[in-house]
Structures are given as C-alpha cells and as structure tokens.
Amino acid sequence: MTQTSISTRTAFFAKHRASLGVLLLLILMPFIVGLFNGASPATVFVNGNGQSKFIQGLAIEIFILALYALSFDLIFGITGMLSFGHSMFFSVGAYLTGIAIKSFGLSLPATLGWLVIAAIIQALLFGMVLPRVKGITFALVTLGIASVFHIVVMSSELGPYTGSDVGLQGVIVPDFISPANERLRFYFIALTVLILVYLLYQRFVNSPTGRVCIAIRENEGRAQMLGYNTFYFKLAALTISSLTAALAGFLHTLYQPIVSPNTAGLGFTVTALLILLIGGVGTLNGALVGAVVFRLLDYGLRRYIGESASFISGAVYVLFVLFIPYGIVGTWRLKSFQIKQGWERLLGLFR
Template identity: 35%
Template sequence: MSNTKKTLVLHLGLLVVLFALQFVLPAYHHGNLARIMVLAAYAVGYNILFGYTGLLSLGHALFFAAGMYGMGLMINQFGAAPFPALIAGLLAGALVSLALGFLALRTEGVAFMIVTLMFAQAGYLTVLYFGTYTRGDEGFVIQQAERVLWCIDLSDPTNRYFAAFLIFGVSLLLTLRLVQTPFGRVLIAIRENEERARMLGYDVFAHKLAAVVLSGTISAMAGAGYGLLFGYVGASFASVQYSIFPLLWVLLGGAGTVLGPFVGTLFMFYLIDLSSGLTSAYMLIAGVVLVLLTLFAPQGLVGELRNRLWKELP
C-alpha cells in the first residue's frame, strides 16, 4: 500500500471511530466528545497558520468570536434561520481575517504576534462596548426553537454530535487535502525558509494572506458551530484565553500535523476534566503534565509519533 493510501486510511479510520462512538459512549462522554470535535476544528484552523505556514498568532479568538457573533446576532437580532446565520458567521470570519491579514502581514515575527493580539483584544472590547446587542460578559442564549436546521433539532444530543462530527470531518479532510496540493507545499516552504521561497518566485505575501483567510474562516466555522450547537454566545469566547487555547492544543498534539490538533484538544480537555475531579488545584496538575510533555515530547504527541515511527505522516 502506498504512503498516500496509508495516510488516507488512517485519517478516514479516525472519522469512522468517531462516528461509531456516537452509539456506545455514555451521555457524559458523548457530550464531551461533541464539544471536543468542534474545538478541534478550531485548532485545525489555527494549525494551518501556525503549524504549516509558521505564523504565530495570538489573535485567533477574534476569528472564533466573529463566526460565533456573526451567527448569533443574525438569529438573536434579525430572527434569521440557522443556515443563513451560519453563512453570515463564515462571511464574518472571512472578512475579519482578510482585513487583519492585510494589515498584520506587514509585520513579521514577534511584531506579527503582538499585532494579532492587539486586534483580538480590540475585538473583545468591541463586544463589551456594544453590550446592548451582544449582552457583553453575560452573553445571550440561543433558544432551542431557534436551533432547528432543516427540521433537525440541533439541541438533541444525537443531532448535535453528528453536526459536530461534520464540522470536524470537513476541517480535517480539508487540511489533509491542503498539505497535498502545491499551495500547501508552498506554505510549508515559507515556514521552512521564507527568503528561499521568495527567491523561487512565489508571492509570499499572497500565500500568507490566503493562509490567514483560510485559517480564520475555519476558525469562524468552529465558532459559529459551537454557538449554534451549544446554544450560547458570550464575550469570554473573544478573550485572550481563547487565543491561547488553540496554540496549546496544537503544540500538545503536534504543530504541522493533520491529526495533532484533535489529539491535543482531546488530551487537554480530559487532562483538565480528570484533574479537576481530584483537586481544586487542578491547573497545577495540568501545568506539571504540560511541562513534562514539553520537555520529553517537544514535537507534540503526533509529532513524536512521526519522528519515531512514521516519517511521512502529514
């Protein structure tokens, strides 16, 4: 079997396992896995920019929140149906990422990181400023009757699980296809040696901008899906914390790997969940484990697997 076929079988196998788990998981873990899949889609979006293009962003909460509020406000303020509201969330994320990318990509390195953080913080403060519509820190609930998509009640646990599965599956397969295309290869070349990519005649700025827009749109899809599936839109999702989370998930799972974002999200979610059941100082336990992983698996869990066992793993 060729390496391409092995790779496809591996990733499709994960999707088959996730599909099958719907029928066997107890209610608690069933709900957790639905949440993890949507958040993993967010991490997948972040991984395109950080893992494959080499751009460290601390402003991805802006895209996640753009998708969430683009969707939520369409329903809450204009009474839109879920589908056009989701499209509005995607468009909001794409436009915001285009604007941010066009401005932030004029900087490099640490300056890029700081600029994205500043834009994200500005977005968070904007949400608070327009509290009349966004309800600020309190946020607002999307009622069950407003979460019916084509006669499918997304508040139902089974429907919610499959919707989360669809969001994650699309983002996963899109990334897998991306890294096999010439465009994806150029992004990796930019990550490895930007000057050499420029010398070879590639438009580095255009490729970076496209990566920012694609990353931001996938993140917005995750944000819109999260708000619709779990019925809540709040300013906490626009905070710095939600810009740090995808970075941690990607680093833990393995930056620049297709499966890394999911593995990192799953690991981090259950690490906090299990340690919080042991002690109120659960973040101390989580911190110690994260430090150990950073020391002994610096490439992330999937990254170490690639280094040690499967060199061609995308």
Template identity: 60%
Template sequence: MNAQTTGRFAWKSHIGFIVTVVGLAALPFIMAVMEGLPVGSLLANDSSTAKFLQGLLVEVFILAVFAISYDLVLGVTGLLSFGHGMFFAFGSYLTGVLLKTFGWPLWAVLVGAVVAGLFNALLFAVVLPRVKGITFALVTLGIASVFDILIRTQELNPYTGSDVGLQGIPRPDFLNPVDDRLRFYYVTLAFAILVYLIYKRFVDSPTGRVCVATRENENRALTIGFNTFYFKLAALMVAGITASLAGMFNTLYKPLVSPEIAGLGFTVEGLLMLLIGGIGTLSGAMIGAAILRLMEYYLSRWFGESSAFILGAIYVLIVMFLPYGIVGTWRLRRLDIAAGRQRLLSMFTGRQRETPDEGKL
C-alpha cells in the same frame, strides 16, 4: 519518492484515520451499551448519561476544528498569530446575534459565518506585509483585543450582552442539541472529518506546499519566485472560514456566548492543543484538542480544585518528553526506525554508506 500515482486506494496508510472515523461514529452506541441502556433509548433521545457524553464529544469536535485551523496558520504556514481566538469568537458572536436579534434562518447564518471568516482573514492581511514574526504576533493580539473590548462595551450591549455575553439564543429546528443530540453529534463529527480531509488536501496541494515553504524559509521562497503574501493570505482565509464555522457550531450547541472566548486565554488554549498534539501535523491539533478537553473535564471531576495543578504538571511533562507533541514525536520516531532499518539492511547487503557529516562547517 517519485510521482507514483497508482489508481488503487492505499488502505494501509489510511488505517488510523478509518478506524478513528468508524470508532467515533459508533461511539454513542457503544457507550449506550456499556451503560446498559437499550439502543432504542439513544435514538429516542431520553438517556441523560449518553446524552452528556455525546455533548462532551461535540465540544471536542468543535475545539478540534478550531485547533486544526490554528495549526494551518501557525504550524503549517508559520504565521505567529496570537489573535486566532478572534476568528472563533467572531463566528460565535455573529451566529448568536444573527439568530437572536435578527432571526436569520440557519443557512443564512452559515453564509454569514463564512463571510465573517473571510473578513477576519483580510483584516489580518492588512498588516501581513508590514510586520513579521513576533511583531505580527503582537499586532494580531492587538486586533483581537480590540474585538474583545468592542464586544464588552456598553454601547453594544443590546447585541452582545457586554460582560454577561449572549444568552437565550433561539435554537433552530434542524440542529437542536436538546431535542436531538445524536443528530448534532453526527453533524459536528461530519464537519470535523470534512475539515480534516479538506485541510489534508490543501496542505498536499501546490498552494499548501508553498505555505510550508514559507514557514521553512520565507526568503528562499521569495527568491525562487513565490509572492509569499498571497499564500499566507490563502492560509489565513481557509483558517478564518473554518474557525468561524467552528464558532457557529459552538453557539448552536451551547446555546450561549460567553465573552471569555474573545480573550487571549482562548487563543492560548488553542496553542496548548497544538503543543500537546504536535505543531504542523494537522491530525495532532485535533488529537491535542481532544486530550485537552477530556483531561480538563475528567481531572476536575476526579480531583476537584487541585485539577489545575495536575493539568499544569501534565503539560510540563508533555513538553519535556514529547517536545514535538504526540503526533510530531511519533512521526520522528518512525523516521528514526526507518533509518535504522536501512542501516541494518546496508550492513547485511554490504553496500557502502557515505559518512553523513563530511565537510560540514
């Protein structure tokens, strides 16, 4: 428990992460082989099945980044934000407008998306000290709705395309999902991994620990001397930037922007990803995003119109049997197993255990 900082890298505790990364990096090639295609055709970018599956995974990576950024706000810091979809939609729209209307180069768009993420976080921070809990949810929902209405107005039609959305966005040469999908696949994969690693570090850092403390018991965090506002703001800013960048990749990949992503539905979809994977677990958010997107696709392919019904049934089952999500429930299980092993050990070694519930009110 104490601060043991061994210099050696603990391979064993990172095995799941390493396997996932290597697996995802090799996946396009594995899929090509399974389809009976020569690996060369993959690099030549002319196999449509492999290309399609890569595209599906690109969507998963982008959604996973969106989900993990939502998890930082909702699951780690405990801010009940119902406007998180706006962070993503803002980045999406900004990228589209900058590329299409203003013809900015890609690096400038990237900078723009980061600035937009910060701007959004500060927008939420304006109301942050004044409202808490469910009121914060309603106010953020309100801010997001204003954004939704704004992009749909006729006055902004030349920029946002109103109800139709943005179409015909020029693709930058470096990141062109049609000409070189494999490169796009690896760029988004690297982006998702990078975000995950940064988030892990952030949550483990002193700043991140205070965010967790704020979620656990804000009043206590204040009493021991933390001005929790700044920590909530930090979480919002980090999440704002990443969600905005995810939105940028979304536009680059599609390349169109539909006004649907600015609606409440998209935020709720993010919430579902968190519920499936486990709120506050980071990795769970990404797994949840993958499951949701893949389930949506395959269920609608196999069952057609009735897929929505099956999807709903699966959600209900997950909430019933995995109340803390996949990763959350698994972690709790592991704790239980560890506790059980301890109890068994103490039975054999004969060490006395204190009764756990003494003097409880």
C-alpha cells in the same frame, strides 16, 4: 482491469486502516456507550439514554475544539505565522451566529452566508498588516486587534446584542438540530463537518499552494527568492483558517447555551497553542489528538481535583515542552520510524 481496481481498493483500505477504524469507532461510539449502559441502539437513536448523550456532548465539544485547533495549525504550524489574535476568528463566528439568530431572526443558511463574509473581511483585516509587520511584531499587532475586539464585545453599549461581560445567552436553535433533543443528529453533523474540513486541509497542505506555505514557514526570504509572492499565500492561509474558525464558532453557539466573552480573550488563543503543543505543531493529526487529550484532561482534572486544575495543566504544559517537544503525533512519527527500522533490521536477520 477489475484486478487492478480491486487491488487499488484493497491498497486504499490497507493504507488508511487506522483512520477508517477510528472513523467507524466514532460512528458507533454513541451506541456502544449506550450498550454499556444497558440501553438498546434504538433507545440511543431517539436520544433516550443519558450516559450516551453526555458522552456525545463531550465528543461534540472535542470536535469543535479540534476544528479550532486545525484552523490555528494552518497559520501557525503550517505557514509559520504566530498570531495572538486567533481567538477573535472563533469568537466573531460565535457572536455573529448568536446575534443573527437571536436579534435578527435569520435562518441558518443566511447566518452561514453572513459568517463567510465576516470571516473573509477579518482575514483581510489581519492580512492588511501582513506586509508591514513580521514575526513577533505580527503577534503583537494581532494581539492588539483581538484585544480591541474583546473590549468591544465586553462594552456595555453593545450589551443588548452581546450580553457584555455576562455573555450571549438565549439563542434559540432550530428544532431539527437542537442539542438538547436531537443530540445524536448534532453529533453526526459535527463529526461530518470535522471530517470534511480535515480532508480539505489535508488536500490543501499537500497541494502546491500548501507546499509554498510550508516553504514560507521554513524560510520566507528563500520562498520570495524563488519567485513566489508570499503575501498572497499567507493571505490564503489566513482566509481558510478564518473560515474554519468561524465555522467552529458557529457550531459552538449552536451547541452551547452561552457564548462567554472569554472566547475572545488571549486565554482562548493560548488554548489553541496548548492543543497544538500536546498534539504536535505542524501536523494536522496532532490538532485532532491534542483536542481529545486537552478536553479529556481538562474535564478529568476539573471533576476530580477541582479548583487547582490549572496548576496541573500548567505543569503538564511545561513537562510537554521540556520532554515531548514534538507533541504526541510528532514524537509518535519519529519513534515509529525508528521502530520500523529496528523491525526491518530484525527481519533481515532471518532472511
């Protein structure tokens, strides 16, 4: 009995060696960076090291982007619905959090409650058009809904709440997770949220519901023929995606001092597409890897090249499409399969 439990435990560790290693690295990273900079872990723990804080900040941004990309992957990569209005899911979360805290003085749990309601409502709004339009028309309709939202956010009538085209500023974050003073805590909270959502997504994709979603991506008519009412499955994917994106927006508002109206525009949806393309469309790991690569690339280019950074990122985009079409994770899976085969063939020679 004990034998089996030990062996299953070792099997678990052996199977998830890489992910656990990455997790450990992420937990230790603030302290390691601090050590490299000559600060003891105790200093890092009380947020005394600037370098470590900076790296934590970058990591938090990556976590938020990864959450956002995951949510887009669920509807685009897994369920196969191309939505051009995804940035709305994010920015509704971001703006609602800011307005609830700043203008109405709500507490964080109450804000989260309102957020869930808003996320479900907007998923239903997108779901309302689902049975009517498909494919590219769906993309256009979602683009339309999101542009209306973008225009509403930008309008001067709502200026006192949304800050119109300047952006929402001056959100006072509760002290215990203030990103300025308690950044390490914020870092771990963001990391925990990301891991929990990732595990949830993994569970969802491997569940029977997720399988049906993949079937819808592959061939919707066939999924219908098999007796599934595809509308409900799409709606489920949309709702989960909307909740996740709103959560990412929530974290974004707490972390950033300003919510820019650009987060509601088409450009931010394109960011999600870009992340998925870099990481690999339809793979959950790809969203994470893509977010890391995208943010670091963006940061590096802006820092060392400056204004013409978007030229390089556009070129990277085109090169990825032409030469690495399955993204980093997708290509890695293909190659590792080939390498594994070759390795076994090699071992077979000695046997």
